Amino acid sequence: MLKSIPDLRQVGRDQNPRGSIVQVGNAAIGGRRIVVMAGPCSVESADQLLAAARAVKEAGALVLRAGAYKPRTSPYSFRGLKEEGLRILAEVRNQTGLPAVTEAMDTRHLEAVCAHADMIQIGSRNMQNYTLLEEVGRLRIPVLLKRGLSATIEEFLFAAEYVASGGNTQIVLCERGIRTFETSTRNTLDLGAVPVLKKWSHLPVIVDPSHATGIWWMVPLLARAAVAVGADGLLIEVHADPEKALSDGDQSLRPDKFAAMMSDLRQVALAVGREI
């Protein structure tokens, strides 16, 4: 009923039947504790990032997320502060003690990202950027690999295999919504992918309800569902002033809503034998 996938030589479940744990700073992703990674879509300024980082840390997030290089559909949109953004990210990481995850869009970004962050994110649009995957495979830094917009679960796992076959098996998979005919939400969150990924692979799996829905008030509800279905973590966009955000304001939670969500999620986590 669930066909098997041959040739997953590194990331297949049978390589580590009990499941892997990926360590990012103090956060162990894949264990009993559900790891919440939160922060703004983009680094906009040191003040903005620090405010968001302090708020999410206080509410229980274990990893800070923020983009310095931003893939945007139009070349005329805000595309991130780039190297300056990385510097701010590293600074805020040092001030708060939160490990940081940020996206690299090109092989030439890797060195700078490694120098300023604790985990490299490969975004949806680059899930099949194989030269990038191969280079990341040669590094020894944890990788957050997001599912492509229309990638099958099998293709997603083979993208992870590209990284792992280079020797870097510290990979966390992220379901973030797929492209379907439905237009009321930004994408369609495929929560069924979580148990399928865990059946086929030993890698931890997290869920990004912010990009999946594109609508801030839906985020806490789908975060609850993600915890209930067995996700090992969440990736959540938080901004102190979403209406002024330079990207993705519609899907960002204010700090108070984020804190309320975290307290809500604690109950659901307990109900399924986990904690946050």
Added chain:
Amino acid sequence: MLKSIPDLRQVGRDQNPRGSIVQVGNAAIGGRRIVVMAGPCSVESADQLLAAARAVKEAGALVLRAGAYKPRTSPYSFRGLKEEGLRILAEVRNQTGLPAVTEAMDTRHLEAVCAHADMIQIGSRNMQNYTLLEEVGRLRIPVLLKRGLSATIEEFLFAAEYVASGGNTQIVLCERGIRTFETSTRNTLDLGAVPVLKKWSHLPVIVDPSHATGIWWMVPLLARAAVAVGADGLLIEVHADPEKALSDGDQSLRPDKFAAMMSDLRQVALAVGREI
């Protein structure tokens, strides 16, 4: 960020901002209690149905589901016991006290279904069978309306409007997975549809993880997610001997797995302020 839908004259949220409750026998769908409807895909025999009905009742299901008319892709597949199936269903309903829901595929089935069941199901393939919807709108029996395989949420609500505009507003909406490019599961469960439906409409919303996944061991996990996201109920396939089922055996839970799932769901329901 969520466009509004004009012209929902009966089922729009503003017609009943607090949300509707649909009563099926003793089960009030849309209230604090999450209503589980369970039973086999098809009525196969009186013994088979009675065994399943007793098991699901004992585990806490409030409504019995079983098909007498079965829509099947191939005309050469088992297509249900038809009138004989309805008679068995009514008998088991009387023996167990569980109200029953079953599918009508054609306007000519309605009279018999009304005579033997407590709720009419309109299946996914008939979500836009408008003459059937109109006829059901003239009846005064609760309706379980399943989302079409590739129906947008807007089309789904307009299908409900067809029923309601005839005067029958006892409608329960059911998200049961949509058709996407992903093939590892039978369909892709769109849990984001639950909050969107509740935002746009006052009707109760339930979720069918059995058809959405097509894989029995995934059902309890997605049922948990459905409860967490705010569904008012669940539709679950249960069969005492799935390997011998005449239809949908792969996605049917054995009674013991169903009971374990129910006990699991009770915890999740409590965590989100509901009960089962």
Added chain:
Amino acid sequence: MLKSIPDLRQVGRDQNPRGSIVQVGNAAIGGRRIVVMAGPCSVESADQLLAAARAVKEAGALVLRAGAYKPRTSPYSFRGLKEEGLRILAEVRNQTGLPAVTEAMDTRHLEAVCAHADMIQIGSRNMQNYTLLEEVGRLRIPVLLKRGLSATIEEFLFAAEYVASGGNTQIVLCERGIRTFETSTRNTLDLGAVPVLKKWSHLPVIVDPSHATGIWWMVPLLARAAVAVGADGLLIEVHADPEKALSDGDQSLRPDKFAAMMSDLRQVALAVGREI
């Protein structure tokens, strides 16, 4: 590379390797001549239909199409003149000598449609309305079966098998666009379906570029492509005054554009060894 479909007992290619011809009035669908069926989306009045019928006949259409029962997403849209529409259709058919095709949405429409038209259309939304398919299978009138919005080719052929297994094998298949993520056109015309359908089945295949695109100026271009790929016919919406049409005005051609398209298509048909 193209998996085979078992169990097509009536409509499989091996039942008639040379391909079937379906006769509708004087039009032989499936032969060397490409059969164009044209007319307005809906019967609106005798004058409107007669004007359209004369125009399309003069330009070379062999079958008149017009809807009396109209499936519409909202119950509050214009839904056709129903029986009155059928009477007008029969009248115009008699005046022009063009055989007529029109949609039946329910088993209870069949008698009236048979009495007033020469071919029954089963619309996309009813492609899996199996009781309707079965009833049509008992009749001896040609059937135009449209592919469901998200039906696989395999499901489409099994829908034809439902009709054929009842004894009525006078079936014409119609590709009319499928639902995808792309929103610039109404649907995505799947022209690859034409050769696949012809490989797997002996039934004639026509294409409806009007519903596929939803945009009138694209219709002649995709009609050319349909002829080039090997379609046996076309279904085209034509209205004398599209801006006043009660349904589908955006995708309807004016008579002069239709005539220009027909003359264009003649060249393409000759280039691929067919005629119009």
Added chain:
Amino acid sequence: MLKSIPDLRQVGRDQNPRGSIVQVGNAAIGGRRIVVMAGPCSVESADQLLAAARAVKEAGALVLRAGAYKPRTSPYSFRGLKEEGLRILAEVRNQTGLPAVTEAMDTRHLEAVCAHADMIQIGSRNMQNYTLLEEVGRLRIPVLLKRGLSATIEEFLFAAEYVASGGNTQIVLCERGIRTFETSTRNTLDLGAVPVLKKWSHLPVIVDPSHATGIWWMVPLLARAAVAVGADGLLIEVHADPEKALSDGDQSLRPDKFAAMMSDLRQVALAVGREI
């Protein structure tokens, strides 16, 4: 009926209402003559490529296509001869006089590709690899930009805008099939995209029926349809011995089938006022 796209500052139709012509060697893409680019999926050896190049040139192809860097779903599949492949490609280009197009998958490939080929291909998986697009925008070499598997037409044009905003407007767009629920063909060729792209943009548009279908015998039929719908060119996989091809053998035409297709296409091109 066709919404407009704002902010296409370089590739929008209004920047060049009569349409652009992109020159690749002697081939002018976007003029009256339809330009066929053909060759094997991958460079496998000098002999293999030379045989294919001679065959396609003799049959009327104007550009040679062959991959040296091959994006493959699994890291364990054949991934191209890389630099060695580029050297062979340049050699065969010189021997036959055919200009060559080949894929670059990473910014670090660009220099070598520019040194050995006449046109850079950006593959589907990299359509939103924005750093690659930006680098290509700084070059002065023609670009063949393939539509992403699930890219909307709007996103596709913004990808072209990324290249053009850097100053390189020698861009040819390629429709190559999109990902849908249909599984009988590899992808679903979206021929409606051709007129939409031409309405919104002044760039030439070609079609790749080999990747769209994945099935060699369907290629000539969909190539005919592409010419009929108004494509400015075709991208066709040809291999002297498809059963021994290291990649994409199922969708490659033998030289004799390719020659027969070309002669066929000449008729269709004439019928629509073009030539090949």
